[in-house]
Amino acid sequence: MKNWKDNVRKVVPYTPGEQPKAKVIKLNTNENPYPPSPLVGNAISGVTLDSLRKYPDPACDILISAIAKYHGFDKENVFVGVGSDDVLAMGFLTFFNSNEPVLFPDITYSFYDVWAELFRIPYVVKPLDDDFKIIASDYEGSCGGIVIPNPNAPTGVAEPVSFFEEIIKAHPECVVIIDEAYVDFGYQSCIELTRKYDNVLVVRTFSKSRAMAGNRIGYAVGSKELIKYLSDCKFSFNSYTMDTITLAAGVASIEDDEYFKARVQDVIATREWTKGQLSELGFSFPDSKSNFIFAKHESVDAVHIFEELKKRGIYVRHFSKPERIADYLRISIGTDEEMRTFIAELSKIVK
């Protein structure tokens, strides 16, 4: 007899980094070590209890307007979601409906293949070169879509805008998604390309540079036509994704640009200091433009370092797959004090 289990969409889900409950130095999920702007706190306190009984604005007008103004676009060029994962998931669902495969790097955000599997989208992964660089010629020829993070994760390696413009120009037959989760930490954005090409979607998040992972806000910028298609799918899935408090908090973050830029500079300064320390300890790493460093020790095994750090209450991230990154650790940038402790403990482990 037929059973309901025969009709289930069976998948292997994405595994997020650990969220330990004990007090630890948490360098494993690329969170910002600084709190969000105090204006975010004020905005949250300013939401009245009575207003919560009502549905939020499904159009998310205040937040979309703030983001559009910030980047110098119209509201119709902006889409918001529950973190950039929500935006990316909706992008995969909306734009990748071809029989041809979607392309993305072999070493990249490990959610891409999970979304492709979930939505039964054909895909082909393109290996990075030995320096973890994207090989441009791999992205030639007709395909069902392209998705690349810039800077890439977990490597931190970035490509210039011109690199992406060549890819976008060559692919009018598909949508190219550029995932800029980490771009605020000192790299150039492809956002201006969305004015010139109607097939590019640039995705951003409030979780890293804006220190608001706990609030869940992501967004995308693209041509009005692209955003309209994306919104139609979103409104066919869930009309009210963004809650009243989150909308207010997001606007406040955008409005405090001075605070935002200062904290980003703090993270960059700590990252550069950490790079120097890691080199001295015998680590090598691609030159990261993000808020993490993807590092490999010249002699000590990555899993050993990972476990030893964990014993000392310091969490970093290790990916066992693909095999050629199994020797690396992804280390998020914490406060200066956290990184000093980290380097001190690390030096004991690798000596």
Place this chain on the structure above:
Amino acid sequence: MKNWKDNVRKVVPYTPGEQPKAKVIKLNTNENPYPPSPLVGNAISGVTLDSLRKYPDPACDILISAIAKYHGFDKENVFVGVGSDDVLAMGFLTFFNSNEPVLFPDITYSFYDVWAELFRIPYVVKPLDDDFKIIASDYEGSCGGIVIPNPNAPTGVAEPVSFFEEIIKAHPECVVIIDEAYVDFGYQSCIELTRKYDNVLVVRTFSKSRAMAGNRIGYAVGSKELIKYLSDCKFSFNSYTMDTITLAAGVASIEDDEYFKARVQDVIATREWTKGQLSELGFSFPDSKSNFIFAKHESVDAVHIFEELKKRGIYVRHFSKPERIADYLRISIGTDEEMRTFIAELSKIVK
């Protein structure tokens, strides 16, 4: 030449009720007229700004534990999402993967066919009878899934647990989703059936009875196996759907059961008073067990009443499709004062 638009998933999205920005009497989206529990406000204030820089617990442990305990289930029996729309959308995606059609009533929550279209799920709508009752024999025979709200919306008509048990028993080949968005307003829940049958998912929301539409919380109760499949798909879509503040707010609502029950009783009392008034004004309606009344006037046109109320700053909901409900208005239950004003204005319009 091929164009990226050829690969777009083109859909006609759900249209949510209007969210007017001016101060009006808002009886159009089934919101609760009372604020959430004061404990919800305390919980929101209690979230520190610094904690927002970190990702929330992806397992949503505090909220899932609170809901499980409240209903007397294990954590593994509970799933939470961004409103019940998120839970239902994920349910459609996870469970309705058959080539056989999914069945639901013709007059029902207007999102069901939108989800079916979005995910390319075959479906057949089954007309309610002339009293807006579900015809049990329509749901006989093998199918790809069944989804029914109880009480139904926008009619407010409810069926007893025994009615659903017959359907569930007859369909081991598919998942039966019972959408209990309005069940707290005085009707019996099918939640206990999830202990006995592994193919039934009961979906609930905090948006109506818990007065938290602005927070976006929905949940589902089902067998552990069912919830595992649902969670796997959810974690393949977006790991961090529930933000830190929302998790805390949800727990606080569950913990203040006395407040919750008192406010629900207030809404029920106002609904019963409103029924009497509407009858006197020449309206007929099915006996609603929800926080709205689906009413038709004996002589005055529904669109005329809708427009006249709007001019007077009172918003109700009118559905132009399907045609046989075009004479009805769905009136959400407000405060006593709001309903007195509503009845006073309505009596001028229909006289």
